[in-house]
Amino acid sequence: MRPSRGFAAALFLPAFLAGCSGWQSALDPKGPAAEELARLIWFFTLLSVAVWLLVMIVLSIAILRRRRQHSDPLAVDARGDRIARRVVSVAVGATGVVLVGLTLLSFFANRTLAGIGTQAAVTIRVTGHQWWWEVRYEDERPARVVTSANEIHVPAGEPVELVLSSTDVIHSLWVPNLAGKLDLIPGRENVLRFVAAEPGTYRGQCAEFCGAQHAHMALVVVAEPRPAFEAWLDRELRPAHPPPPGVPMAGQDVFLGRGCMMCHRIRGTLAGGTTGPDLTHLASRSTLGAGTLEMSRGNLAAWIADPHGIKPGVHMPVMGLGGDELNQVVAYLERLE
Protein backbone atom coordinates (compact mmCIF):
# COMPACT_ATOMS: atom_id res chain seq x y z
CA MET A 1 0.00 0.00 0.00
CA ARG A 2 2.66 2.44 1.06
CA PRO A 3 5.03 2.06 -1.93
CA SER A 4 2.18 2.40 -4.42
CA ARG A 5 1.00 5.59 -2.74
CA GLY A 6 4.53 6.98 -2.88
CA PHE A 7 4.71 5.96 -6.52
CA ALA A 8 1.46 7.79 -7.26
CA ALA A 9 2.78 10.89 -5.51
CA ALA A 10 6.00 10.71 -7.54
CA LEU A 11 3.88 10.39 -10.66
CA PHE A 12 1.76 13.44 -9.82
CA LEU A 13 4.60 15.70 -8.69
CA PRO A 14 5.89 16.44 -12.21
CA ALA A 15 2.30 17.10 -13.29
CA PHE A 16 1.94 19.71 -10.54
CA LEU A 17 5.32 21.23 -11.34
CA ALA A 18 4.31 21.48 -15.00
CA GLY A 19 1.69 23.98 -13.81
CA CYS A 20 4.51 26.28 -12.67
CA SER A 21 5.52 27.32 -16.17
CA GLY A 22 3.56 28.12 -19.29
CA TRP A 23 1.45 30.91 -20.70
CA GLN A 24 -0.50 31.62 -17.51
CA SER A 25 1.73 31.26 -14.47
CA ALA A 26 2.90 33.68 -11.81
CA LEU A 27 5.98 31.49 -11.29
CA ASP A 28 7.16 31.99 -14.86
CA PRO A 29 7.62 35.79 -14.84
CA LYS A 30 8.11 37.64 -18.13
CA GLY A 31 8.35 41.18 -16.81
CA PRO A 32 9.82 43.17 -13.91
CA ALA A 33 6.52 43.38 -12.01
CA ALA A 34 5.92 39.64 -12.24
CA GLU A 35 9.59 38.95 -11.35
CA GLU A 36 9.25 41.03 -8.21
CA LEU A 37 6.09 39.16 -7.27
CA ALA A 38 7.60 35.75 -8.05
CA ARG A 39 10.58 36.59 -5.82
CA LEU A 40 8.16 37.52 -3.08
CA ILE A 41 6.12 34.31 -3.54
CA TRP A 42 9.22 32.10 -3.40
CA PHE A 43 10.72 33.89 -0.39
CA PHE A 44 7.44 33.79 1.57
CA THR A 45 6.90 30.13 0.71
CA LEU A 46 10.42 28.96 1.54
CA LEU A 47 10.57 30.94 4.79
CA SER A 48 7.15 29.63 5.83
CA VAL A 49 8.25 26.08 5.06
CA ALA A 50 11.40 26.56 7.12
CA VAL A 51 9.42 27.97 10.06
CA TRP A 52 6.89 25.14 9.80
CA LEU A 53 9.62 22.48 9.78
CA LEU A 54 11.30 24.11 12.76
CA VAL A 55 8.07 24.18 14.72
CA MET A 56 7.34 20.56 13.84
CA ILE A 57 10.81 19.45 14.95
CA VAL A 58 10.52 21.26 18.28
CA LEU A 59 7.02 19.88 18.76
CA SER A 60 8.20 16.31 18.06
CA ILE A 61 11.06 16.67 20.56
CA ALA A 62 8.66 18.05 23.16
CA ILE A 63 6.25 15.17 22.62
CA LEU A 64 8.86 12.42 22.56
CA ARG A 65 10.98 13.59 25.49
CA ARG A 66 9.55 12.55 28.80
CA ARG A 67 9.22 15.23 31.42
CA ARG A 68 11.45 14.64 34.46
CA GLN A 69 9.46 13.16 37.32
CA HIS A 70 9.89 14.60 40.80
CA SER A 71 9.23 12.68 43.96
CA ASP A 72 8.02 15.88 45.62
CA PRO A 73 5.17 17.47 43.60
CA LEU A 74 5.84 20.88 45.16
CA ALA A 75 9.54 20.95 44.31
CA VAL A 76 10.64 23.96 42.20
CA ASP A 77 12.91 23.31 39.21
CA ALA A 78 14.40 26.80 38.93
CA ARG A 79 16.96 25.90 36.25
CA GLY A 80 14.42 24.14 34.01
CA ASP A 81 11.98 27.05 34.28
CA ARG A 82 14.71 29.54 33.40
CA ILE A 83 15.64 27.60 30.26
CA ALA A 84 11.99 27.25 29.20
CA ARG A 85 11.41 30.99 29.70
CA ARG A 86 14.45 31.80 27.58
CA VAL A 87 13.41 29.44 24.76
CA VAL A 88 9.87 30.84 24.62
CA SER A 89 11.13 34.45 24.68
CA VAL A 90 13.56 33.79 21.84
CA ALA A 91 10.82 32.03 19.82
CA VAL A 92 8.38 34.95 20.32
CA GLY A 93 11.12 37.43 19.39
CA ALA A 94 11.99 35.44 16.26
CA THR A 95 8.30 35.34 15.23
CA GLY A 96 8.12 39.12 15.58
CA VAL A 97 11.30 39.62 13.57
CA VAL A 98 10.05 37.31 10.79
CA LEU A 99 6.64 39.04 10.61
CA VAL A 100 8.13 42.54 10.58
CA GLY A 101 10.72 41.40 8.05
CA LEU A 102 8.07 40.00 5.68
CA THR A 103 5.98 43.16 6.06
CA LEU A 104 8.97 45.31 5.16
CA LEU A 105 9.77 43.03 2.24
CA SER A 106 6.27 43.29 0.80
CA PHE A 107 6.33 47.06 1.39
CA PHE A 108 9.52 47.43 -0.65
CA ALA A 109 8.15 45.09 -3.32
CA ASN A 110 5.05 47.32 -3.54
CA ARG A 111 7.30 50.35 -3.92
CA THR A 112 9.16 48.67 -6.75
CA LEU A 113 5.87 47.74 -8.44
CA ALA A 114 4.58 51.32 -8.15
CA GLY A 115 7.75 52.59 -9.82
CA ILE A 116 7.38 50.39 -12.91
CA GLY A 117 6.31 52.07 -16.13
CA THR A 118 5.64 55.59 -14.88
CA GLN A 119 6.81 56.89 -18.28
CA ALA A 120 4.52 54.63 -20.29
CA ALA A 121 4.22 55.60 -23.96
CA VAL A 122 1.25 53.34 -24.66
CA THR A 123 -2.06 53.86 -22.88
CA ILE A 124 -4.75 51.23 -23.25
CA ARG A 125 -8.20 51.52 -21.71
CA VAL A 126 -9.57 48.16 -20.61
CA THR A 127 -13.27 48.05 -19.72
CA GLY A 128 -14.77 44.98 -18.09
CA HIS A 129 -18.15 43.71 -19.25
CA GLN A 130 -20.08 40.60 -18.29
CA TRP A 131 -18.20 38.54 -19.66
CA TRP A 132 -15.67 40.04 -22.01
CA TRP A 133 -12.99 42.74 -22.16
CA GLU A 134 -13.26 45.93 -24.19
CA VAL A 135 -9.82 47.18 -25.17
CA ARG A 136 -9.33 50.72 -26.46
CA TYR A 137 -5.94 51.92 -27.67
CA GLU A 138 -5.68 55.59 -26.74
CA ASP A 139 -3.86 58.20 -28.79
CA GLU A 140 -3.67 61.97 -28.80
CA ARG A 141 -4.97 61.96 -32.37
CA PRO A 142 -8.61 60.82 -32.33
CA ALA A 143 -8.17 59.15 -35.72
CA ARG A 144 -5.62 56.80 -34.15
CA VAL A 145 -7.90 55.61 -31.36
CA VAL A 146 -9.18 52.11 -31.97
CA THR A 147 -11.37 49.70 -30.04
CA SER A 148 -11.00 45.94 -30.01
CA ALA A 149 -11.88 43.15 -27.60
CA ASN A 150 -10.42 40.31 -25.58
CA GLU A 151 -6.87 40.78 -26.85
CA ILE A 152 -4.33 43.32 -25.63
CA HIS A 153 -1.44 43.95 -28.00
CA VAL A 154 1.56 45.66 -26.43
CA PRO A 155 5.07 46.51 -27.61
CA ALA A 156 7.57 44.20 -25.91
CA GLY A 157 10.18 45.72 -23.62
CA GLU A 158 8.27 48.98 -23.20
CA PRO A 159 6.23 50.18 -20.25
CA VAL A 160 2.49 50.02 -20.89
CA GLU A 161 -0.29 51.72 -18.95
CA LEU A 162 -3.68 50.02 -18.65
CA VAL A 163 -6.56 52.21 -17.44
CA LEU A 164 -9.07 49.80 -15.93
CA SER A 165 -12.77 50.39 -15.50
CA SER A 166 -16.04 48.46 -15.65
CA THR A 167 -19.60 49.03 -16.82
CA ASP A 168 -21.48 46.53 -14.68
CA VAL A 169 -19.87 44.69 -11.77
CA ILE A 170 -16.38 44.47 -10.30
CA HIS A 171 -13.95 42.45 -12.42
CA SER A 172 -10.24 41.94 -11.92
CA LEU A 173 -7.51 41.77 -14.54
CA TRP A 174 -4.83 39.20 -13.91
CA VAL A 175 -2.11 38.28 -16.38
CA PRO A 176 0.11 36.25 -14.03
CA ASN A 177 3.18 36.19 -16.30
CA LEU A 178 3.27 40.00 -16.49
CA ALA A 179 1.77 41.62 -13.39
CA GLY A 180 -0.37 41.20 -10.32
CA LYS A 181 -4.14 41.49 -10.12
CA LEU A 182 -5.94 44.81 -10.24
CA ASP A 183 -9.70 45.32 -9.96
CA LEU A 184 -11.92 46.92 -12.59
CA ILE A 185 -14.48 48.89 -10.61
CA PRO A 186 -17.58 50.63 -12.02
CA GLY A 187 -17.27 54.39 -11.75
CA ARG A 188 -13.57 54.30 -10.91
CA GLU A 189 -10.34 54.14 -12.88
CA ASN A 190 -7.48 51.97 -11.72
CA VAL A 191 -4.13 52.13 -13.46
CA LEU A 192 -1.98 49.06 -14.00
CA ARG A 193 1.53 49.57 -15.41
CA PHE A 194 3.73 46.74 -16.56
CA VAL A 195 6.49 45.80 -18.96
CA ALA A 196 6.40 42.64 -21.06
CA ALA A 197 10.12 41.89 -21.17
CA GLU A 198 10.05 39.49 -24.09
CA PRO A 199 7.71 38.92 -27.04
CA GLY A 200 5.14 36.23 -26.47
CA THR A 201 1.49 35.41 -25.86
CA TYR A 202 0.30 35.47 -22.29
CA ARG A 203 -3.09 34.40 -21.05
CA GLY A 204 -5.01 36.48 -18.54
CA GLN A 205 -8.17 35.80 -16.62
CA CYS A 206 -10.81 37.65 -14.65
CA ALA A 207 -9.81 37.17 -11.03
CA GLU A 208 -12.88 38.53 -9.26
CA PHE A 209 -16.12 36.56 -9.34
CA CYS A 210 -18.37 38.53 -11.65
CA GLY A 211 -21.32 36.29 -12.41
CA ALA A 212 -22.31 33.06 -14.12
CA GLN A 213 -19.56 33.09 -16.74
CA HIS A 214 -16.71 34.46 -14.64
CA ALA A 215 -14.63 31.39 -15.48
CA HIS A 216 -15.07 32.04 -19.20
CA MET A 217 -13.79 35.60 -19.07
CA ALA A 218 -10.23 35.32 -20.29
CA LEU A 219 -8.04 37.42 -22.49
CA VAL A 220 -4.73 37.17 -24.30
CA VAL A 221 -1.87 39.65 -24.08
CA VAL A 222 0.26 39.63 -27.22
CA ALA A 223 3.67 41.26 -26.78
CA GLU A 224 5.47 41.99 -30.03
CA PRO A 225 8.56 44.01 -30.98
CA ARG A 226 7.76 47.68 -31.62
CA PRO A 227 7.65 47.50 -35.46
CA ALA A 228 5.31 44.49 -35.40
CA PHE A 229 3.10 46.26 -32.85
CA GLU A 230 2.93 49.39 -35.01
CA ALA A 231 2.07 47.30 -38.06
CA TRP A 232 -0.65 45.50 -36.12
CA LEU A 233 -2.09 48.81 -34.88
CA ASP A 234 -2.15 50.18 -38.43
CA ARG A 235 -4.01 47.08 -39.60
CA GLU A 236 -6.42 47.36 -36.69
CA LEU A 237 -7.16 51.02 -37.49
CA ARG A 238 -8.38 50.14 -40.98
CA PRO A 239 -12.12 49.59 -41.43
CA ALA A 240 -13.29 46.12 -42.38
CA HIS A 241 -12.76 44.89 -45.93
CA PRO A 242 -15.97 44.88 -47.95
CA PRO A 243 -16.93 41.22 -48.40
CA PRO A 244 -16.54 39.55 -51.80
CA PRO A 245 -19.81 39.09 -53.70
CA GLY A 246 -21.74 35.88 -53.19
CA VAL A 247 -22.20 34.13 -49.86
CA PRO A 248 -20.05 36.53 -47.76
CA MET A 249 -21.88 39.55 -49.19
CA ALA A 250 -25.19 37.91 -48.31
CA GLY A 251 -23.73 37.36 -44.84
CA GLN A 252 -23.17 41.07 -44.44
CA ASP A 253 -26.83 41.65 -45.28
CA VAL A 254 -27.82 39.12 -42.63
CA PHE A 255 -25.52 40.81 -40.13
CA LEU A 256 -27.02 44.23 -40.82
CA GLY A 257 -30.59 43.03 -41.26
CA ARG A 258 -31.04 40.47 -38.51
CA GLY A 259 -30.06 42.42 -35.46
CA CYS A 260 -26.37 41.53 -34.99
CA MET A 261 -25.73 45.23 -35.42
CA MET A 262 -27.91 46.09 -32.44
CA CYS A 263 -24.93 45.21 -30.22
CA HIS A 264 -21.85 44.77 -32.39
CA ARG A 265 -19.81 47.21 -34.40
CA ILE A 266 -18.02 46.54 -37.65
CA ARG A 267 -16.25 49.70 -38.74
CA GLY A 268 -16.84 50.40 -42.41
CA THR A 269 -20.46 49.23 -42.25
CA LEU A 270 -23.63 50.61 -40.69
CA ALA A 271 -23.23 48.28 -37.70
CA GLY A 272 -22.38 50.56 -34.80
CA GLY A 273 -23.53 48.82 -31.62
CA THR A 274 -21.22 49.27 -28.68
CA THR A 275 -22.71 46.95 -26.07
CA GLY A 276 -21.07 43.84 -27.54
CA PRO A 277 -17.48 43.28 -28.65
CA ASP A 278 -16.21 45.17 -31.72
CA LEU A 279 -16.03 42.66 -34.58
CA THR A 280 -14.17 44.78 -37.17
CA HIS A 281 -11.18 42.43 -37.19
CA LEU A 282 -12.78 39.44 -35.50
CA ALA A 283 -11.03 36.75 -37.52
CA SER A 284 -7.59 38.15 -36.66
CA ARG A 285 -8.18 37.36 -33.00
CA SER A 286 -7.16 33.97 -31.67
CA THR A 287 -10.15 33.27 -29.47
CA LEU A 288 -13.93 33.58 -29.46
CA GLY A 289 -16.24 34.41 -26.57
CA ALA A 290 -13.47 35.95 -24.42
CA GLY A 291 -11.02 33.06 -24.54
CA THR A 292 -13.74 30.41 -24.45
CA LEU A 293 -13.26 28.87 -27.90
CA GLU A 294 -10.50 28.87 -30.46
CA MET A 295 -11.23 30.96 -33.51
CA SER A 296 -12.41 28.70 -36.29
CA ARG A 297 -15.27 28.54 -38.76
CA GLY A 298 -16.96 25.70 -36.88
CA ASN A 299 -16.68 27.39 -33.49
CA LEU A 300 -17.96 30.65 -34.95
CA ALA A 301 -21.05 28.89 -36.30
CA ALA A 302 -21.57 27.00 -33.03
CA TRP A 303 -21.26 30.21 -31.04
CA ILE A 304 -23.82 32.09 -33.13
CA ALA A 305 -26.25 29.16 -33.31
CA ASP A 306 -26.20 28.31 -29.61
CA PRO A 307 -24.22 30.73 -27.42
CA HIS A 308 -25.95 29.50 -24.26
CA GLY A 309 -24.86 25.93 -24.89
CA ILE A 310 -21.25 27.16 -24.70
CA LYS A 311 -21.56 29.96 -22.14
CA PRO A 312 -24.87 29.54 -20.24
CA GLY A 313 -26.25 32.91 -19.21
CA VAL A 314 -24.19 34.91 -21.71
CA HIS A 315 -25.85 38.14 -22.85
CA MET A 316 -25.60 37.19 -26.52
CA PRO A 317 -29.11 36.01 -27.40
CA VAL A 318 -30.11 33.11 -29.61
CA MET A 319 -30.65 34.87 -32.93
CA GLY A 320 -32.77 32.13 -34.49
CA LEU A 321 -30.98 32.29 -37.85
CA GLY A 322 -31.88 29.73 -40.48
CA GLY A 323 -29.24 27.34 -41.84
CA ASP A 324 -28.51 29.42 -44.92
CA GLU A 325 -28.37 32.66 -42.95
CA LEU A 326 -25.97 31.10 -40.46
CA ASN A 327 -23.71 29.85 -43.23
CA GLN A 328 -23.71 33.27 -44.87
CA VAL A 329 -22.99 35.26 -41.74
CA VAL A 330 -20.15 32.91 -40.76
CA ALA A 331 -18.68 33.23 -44.26
CA TYR A 332 -18.80 37.01 -43.77
CA LEU A 333 -17.34 37.04 -40.25
CA GLU A 334 -14.48 34.63 -40.93
CA ARG A 335 -13.15 37.06 -43.55
CA LEU A 336 -12.96 40.01 -41.13
CA GLU A 337 -9.21 39.93 -40.65
Add this chain to the structure above:
Amino acid sequence: MSAAVRLAVLATLVLLGGCDREQRDPRPNARRDTDEQAVAVTTLEPGGERPSPSDPKAQHFADNAYQMSEGKRLYSWFNCSGCHANGGGGMGPALIDDKWIYGASVESVHATIRDGRPNGMPSFGNKVPDDQIWQLAAYVRSMAGLASSAASPGRNDDMMARPSENRPGAASEGKSP
Protein backbone atom coordinates in the same frame (compact mmCIF):
# COMPACT_ATOMS: atom_id res chain seq x y z
CA MET B 1 -52.86 20.21 14.27
CA SER B 2 -51.17 22.59 16.65
CA ALA B 3 -50.96 26.29 15.93
CA ALA B 4 -47.19 26.06 15.31
CA VAL B 5 -47.57 23.35 12.65
CA ARG B 6 -50.40 25.28 11.01
CA LEU B 7 -48.20 28.38 10.96
CA ALA B 8 -45.30 26.42 9.45
CA VAL B 9 -47.52 24.98 6.70
CA LEU B 10 -48.88 28.43 5.96
CA ALA B 11 -45.39 29.95 5.86
CA THR B 12 -44.20 27.19 3.49
CA LEU B 13 -47.15 27.80 1.19
CA VAL B 14 -46.40 31.53 1.20
CA LEU B 15 -42.73 30.85 0.41
CA LEU B 16 -43.68 28.48 -2.43
CA GLY B 17 -45.51 31.36 -4.03
CA GLY B 18 -42.17 33.06 -4.62
CA CYS B 19 -40.67 30.09 -6.47
CA ASP B 20 -41.34 31.36 -9.98
CA ARG B 21 -40.22 34.91 -9.30
CA GLU B 22 -36.65 34.35 -10.52
CA GLN B 23 -37.32 31.46 -12.89
CA ARG B 24 -34.88 31.69 -15.74
CA ASP B 25 -33.87 29.64 -18.69
CA PRO B 26 -30.09 29.28 -18.74
CA ARG B 27 -30.23 27.63 -22.13
CA PRO B 28 -32.99 29.07 -24.32
CA ASN B 29 -34.16 26.93 -27.19
CA ALA B 30 -31.61 27.39 -29.97
CA ARG B 31 -33.93 26.01 -32.62
CA ARG B 32 -35.44 28.55 -34.92
CA ASP B 33 -38.71 29.83 -33.59
CA THR B 34 -40.99 29.07 -36.52
CA ASP B 35 -44.24 29.45 -34.65
CA GLU B 36 -46.64 31.67 -36.46
CA GLN B 37 -47.30 34.76 -34.42
CA ALA B 38 -50.59 36.52 -34.42
CA VAL B 39 -50.39 39.93 -36.05
CA ALA B 40 -53.10 42.49 -35.60
CA VAL B 41 -54.10 43.57 -39.10
CA THR B 42 -55.78 46.85 -38.33
CA THR B 43 -54.79 49.75 -36.18
CA LEU B 44 -58.21 51.36 -36.27
CA GLU B 45 -60.79 50.81 -33.60
CA PRO B 46 -63.44 52.96 -32.07
CA GLY B 47 -61.85 54.12 -28.81
CA GLY B 48 -60.61 52.11 -25.91
CA GLU B 49 -58.06 49.33 -25.98
CA ARG B 50 -58.15 46.83 -28.75
CA PRO B 51 -57.34 43.46 -27.22
CA SER B 52 -54.21 41.82 -28.64
CA PRO B 53 -54.36 38.08 -29.18
CA SER B 54 -53.07 36.38 -26.03
CA ASP B 55 -49.78 34.50 -26.30
CA PRO B 56 -48.54 31.51 -24.27
CA LYS B 57 -45.14 33.20 -24.00
CA ALA B 58 -46.62 36.15 -22.12
CA GLN B 59 -47.07 34.03 -19.00
CA HIS B 60 -43.39 33.09 -19.02
CA PHE B 61 -42.04 36.63 -19.24
CA ALA B 62 -44.50 38.91 -17.46
CA ASP B 63 -43.92 39.42 -13.72
CA ASN B 64 -40.67 37.46 -13.80
CA ALA B 65 -37.84 39.26 -12.00
CA TYR B 66 -35.06 37.86 -14.18
CA GLN B 67 -36.78 38.60 -17.48
CA MET B 68 -37.66 42.14 -16.37
CA SER B 69 -34.09 42.87 -15.28
CA GLU B 70 -32.86 41.60 -18.64
CA GLY B 71 -35.42 43.87 -20.27
CA LYS B 72 -34.11 46.80 -18.25
CA ARG B 73 -30.59 46.12 -19.51
CA LEU B 74 -31.82 45.89 -23.10
CA TYR B 75 -33.87 49.10 -22.71
CA SER B 76 -30.63 50.99 -22.20
CA TRP B 77 -28.53 48.84 -24.60
CA PHE B 78 -30.94 49.36 -27.48
CA ASN B 79 -31.28 53.04 -26.65
CA CYS B 80 -35.04 53.10 -26.12
CA SER B 81 -34.22 56.25 -24.16
CA GLY B 82 -33.42 57.91 -27.49
CA CYS B 83 -37.16 58.53 -27.98
CA HIS B 84 -38.85 57.56 -24.72
CA ALA B 85 -36.20 59.11 -22.43
CA ASN B 86 -36.07 57.32 -19.09
CA GLY B 87 -39.76 56.58 -19.47
CA GLY B 88 -40.81 60.20 -19.21
CA GLY B 89 -41.18 60.49 -22.96
CA GLY B 90 -39.62 62.80 -25.51
CA MET B 91 -39.93 62.23 -29.22
CA GLY B 92 -41.94 59.13 -28.29
CA PRO B 93 -44.70 58.85 -25.70
CA ALA B 94 -44.06 58.53 -21.97
CA LEU B 95 -43.98 55.01 -20.56
CA ILE B 96 -44.34 55.72 -16.85
CA ASP B 97 -47.81 57.27 -17.03
CA ASP B 98 -51.18 55.56 -17.37
CA LYS B 99 -51.81 56.50 -21.01
CA TRP B 100 -51.39 53.50 -23.31
CA ILE B 101 -52.26 54.40 -26.89
CA TYR B 102 -51.98 50.81 -28.12
CA GLY B 103 -52.84 48.85 -25.01
CA ALA B 104 -51.08 48.11 -21.74
CA SER B 105 -51.16 44.31 -21.79
CA VAL B 106 -47.80 42.58 -22.23
CA GLU B 107 -49.02 41.19 -25.55
CA SER B 108 -49.88 44.70 -26.77
CA VAL B 109 -46.52 46.14 -25.74
CA HIS B 110 -44.78 43.15 -27.38
CA ALA B 111 -46.73 43.76 -30.59
CA THR B 112 -45.82 47.46 -30.45
CA ILE B 113 -42.11 46.71 -30.28
CA ARG B 114 -42.25 43.85 -32.78
CA ASP B 115 -44.43 45.42 -35.45
CA GLY B 116 -44.03 49.12 -34.77
CA ARG B 117 -46.85 51.66 -34.56
CA PRO B 118 -47.91 54.64 -36.69
CA ASN B 119 -46.26 58.02 -36.20
CA GLY B 120 -42.75 56.94 -35.39
CA MET B 121 -42.44 53.66 -33.50
CA PRO B 122 -40.24 51.49 -35.73
CA SER B 123 -40.62 47.74 -36.06
CA PHE B 124 -37.92 45.78 -34.24
CA GLY B 125 -39.28 42.36 -35.19
CA ASN B 126 -36.39 41.64 -37.51
CA LYS B 127 -33.74 43.27 -35.35
CA VAL B 128 -34.37 41.90 -31.88
CA PRO B 129 -34.97 38.19 -31.17
CA ASP B 130 -38.47 37.41 -29.98
CA ASP B 131 -37.48 36.44 -26.40
CA GLN B 132 -35.70 39.75 -25.99
CA ILE B 133 -38.79 41.63 -27.21
CA TRP B 134 -40.84 39.84 -24.54
CA GLN B 135 -38.25 40.83 -21.93
CA LEU B 136 -38.48 44.45 -23.06
CA ALA B 137 -42.28 44.34 -23.02
CA ALA B 138 -42.33 42.91 -19.50
CA TYR B 139 -39.94 45.61 -18.37
CA VAL B 140 -41.77 48.49 -20.04
CA ARG B 141 -44.93 47.53 -18.15
CA SER B 142 -42.99 47.63 -14.87
CA MET B 143 -41.96 51.22 -15.57
CA ALA B 144 -45.58 52.27 -15.17
CA GLY B 145 -46.03 50.16 -12.08
CA LEU B 146 -48.16 47.59 -13.93
CA ALA B 147 -45.95 44.63 -13.01
CA SER B 148 -45.78 43.00 -9.60
CA SER B 149 -43.70 45.21 -7.32
CA ALA B 150 -42.24 42.06 -5.78
CA ALA B 151 -40.56 41.20 -9.08
CA SER B 152 -39.87 44.62 -10.65
CA PRO B 153 -36.28 45.90 -10.70
CA GLY B 154 -35.19 47.88 -7.65
CA ARG B 155 -33.14 51.01 -7.28
CA ASN B 156 -30.21 51.63 -9.67
CA ASP B 157 -26.69 52.02 -8.40
CA ASP B 158 -26.40 55.36 -10.16
CA MET B 159 -28.69 58.38 -10.12
CA MET B 160 -32.19 57.84 -11.44
CA ALA B 161 -34.48 60.23 -13.23
CA ARG B 162 -37.62 58.63 -11.75
CA PRO B 163 -38.69 56.33 -8.94
CA SER B 164 -37.44 52.77 -9.30
CA GLU B 165 -39.73 50.27 -11.00
CA ASN B 166 -40.78 48.52 -7.80
CA ARG B 167 -42.07 51.79 -6.33
CA PRO B 168 -45.48 53.26 -7.09
CA GLY B 169 -45.00 54.85 -10.50
CA ALA B 170 -45.93 58.25 -11.79
CA ALA B 171 -49.25 56.80 -12.95
CA SER B 172 -50.45 55.75 -9.52
CA GLU B 173 -49.05 58.87 -7.89
CA GLY B 174 -51.21 60.98 -10.15
CA LYS B 175 -48.31 63.02 -11.47
CA SER B 176 -49.08 62.16 -15.06
CA PRO B 177 -50.26 65.13 -17.12
